[in-house]
Amino acid sequence: MADEELHSIDIHLDRLLAERGMTLTELSALVGITVVNLSILKNGRAKAIRFSTLSKICDALHCQPGDLITHHPADPA
Numbered sequence: 001m002a003d004e005e006l007h008s009i010d011i012h013l014d015r016l017l018a019e020r021g022m023t024l025t026e027l028s029a030l031v032g033i034t035v036v037n038l039s040i041l042k043n044g045r046a047k048a049i050r051f052s053t054l055s056k057i058c059d060a061l062h063c064q065p066g067d068l069i070t071h072h073p074a075d076p077a
Contacts, residue, residue, distance in 0.1 A: 010070045013042040016061050031056040 017027065024042065028035045033053060040046050054065055061068070 008072050008074050009044075010072060011041055011044055011046070012068055012070065013038070013057075016063060016068060017042075020061060022061070027057070027060055030060040033057075 017024065024035055024038050027033075028038055031038075031053070033056065037046075041049060054068070057068060058065060
């Protein structure tokens with residue numbers, strides 16, 4: 001795996017959607033972001049997220065950014 005692909009960020013979009021009984025398609029309609037882009041985020045393949053996108057997702061899911069994104073430290077060498 002290339003260095004730019006390594007990160008220690010986890011996205012919990014699937015858990016939040018399940019807890020709220022919402023589909024990715026429903027979230028897409030609420031926030032105005034394509035299902036494809038939300039899927040990329042959900043599956044941990046996104047390289048970045050705009051604050052405006054994060055805000056829209058948090059508004060739609062009634063959550064805080066920390067509910068959606070967590071950081072886990074890299075394994076000590």
